[in-house]
Amino acid sequence: MIEVQNVSGGYEEKPIVVHVDFSVSKGEFFGVVGPNGCGKTTLFKMMSGVLPLWSGTVSIDSRTIDQYDRKSLARKVATLPQIQQSYFTYSVDETVMMGRYAYQSGLFKQPSAEDEQVVERILHQMGLTQMRHLPITELSGGERQRVYLAQALSQEPDVLLLDEPTNHLDFSYQKQLLDELKQLTLTDELTVVSIFHDLNIASLYCDRLLLMEEGSIKKMGTPDAVMQKELLEGVYQSTIDVYANPSVASPQMNVMPGYLSSASSELSSELLQVSDEKILFQVKRPLKTFSSAVVGAGFGWYQNFVNYHVDKNFTCDAPDRFMKEKFHEWGLPEHETLAMMTAANVTNFAKRYVCENNFTLLVLVTAGTSNAVDVLYGAEHGFVATPGTVNTWVFVEGELSEQAFIQAVVTATEAKTKAFTDCEITDQLTGTMATGTSTDSILIASTQTGEHVEYAGPVTALGSTIGRAVYEATVEAIKNSFQGKRV
């Protein structure tokens, strides 16, 4: 649809865009990204015929742009430049109607019924109907941006070139506008080529991205191919982190702030408060967590950790809401607190504090075995959502990779199962050896400072330390529960 073939150009003697070559298909949403000054806007000016090409060609529907007269080019390509100044007090609908000039003929260029209909539809589409009579000089930056986009859309082009279309827009209007454009690419086969500074937005909406560096193409491909940590760090000369979006299959990035302090939370069992009602462990700075907790499951950052005792017959439709009400009662901030529940007597907990192999580790386990299960026969027990029994907390001083977090869960679970075997805990329904209980829960929490830890399987330094500590604490907690011991 639009083909940019080996294009070079710039200003006076200064080359800015160098041998750029790509094509965008009909109905594609194509993003152009790259650092400030890399030549994105200059490339757009060349694509829309505003700036002459030094070499190469830009073609739309197999005809180079210099083969189109002004009006026919305007029916093919509409542009939304980066900065829109308004010196005249045209109203919103007058401004949008200006986009129809390519369709008007005759001396007085009166709008036709079709022009009126198109403008009406687009005003509605862009949520501008209410403000249609206002002068655009009285609009906010974001509102004005929508008016100019409406003007570009009223040209009914095949290709829309947008330079930072979401500039000045708050996130809800960004979403609304980009959803609208995406829809037009899908239903009307509108081709959108857009410059973005926000790589996360570009990754969410674009089919392909073109990453520019110093006037040339550094990389072009799907968001997955372009959103690569090393690639982006090199081009933007910055420290970033790329991660999977938790909700959709579009990679996202984070800028890593330069002010990250090396101060971390100390993991000391003196920070532990134990009562009949709960175990509360509080640290000064948030820890990165991976857990199956009632409140705070998955990955997160928390600094208060609660293991709350409930009766073994406790049932509740919304245990997370129940726990959050408790947080209020205890004065614990909801967004900083992770919580588990257990039917085990929490004062029978066992702990291990280990400082070896360059690791500091605190392990806390609460255990009971009345609902012990052999995982092979889980289905025979039937599912009842009951409070947890063996709750295992593993706190680590170190900087764990995501792989290490998950391996730590595996290692700790194997250690728990080994403890069940050695304590000869059986599944009361089947008489076979139990591997755990029906509602066990686990937490791995790390300071994310100090030594980087890539692996935490059972034969690694961290894994073997976790394995031993969890095994010993689980055996002790099981024995405490048998003896009815109260700590």
Ligand SMILES: Nc1ncnc2c1ncn2[C@@H]1O[C@H](COP(=O)(O)OP(=O)(O)OP(=O)(O)O)[C@@H](O)[C@H]1O
């Ligand atoms: N009219 C001009 N005359 C001379 N040089 C210019 C002109 N416009 C831009 N430049 C230069 O061309 C280079 C590329 O500018 P361009 O606006 O294309 O970059 P960009 O990637 O769009 O940047 P940004 O992300 O900051 O908008 C810059 O060094 C800029 O100073």
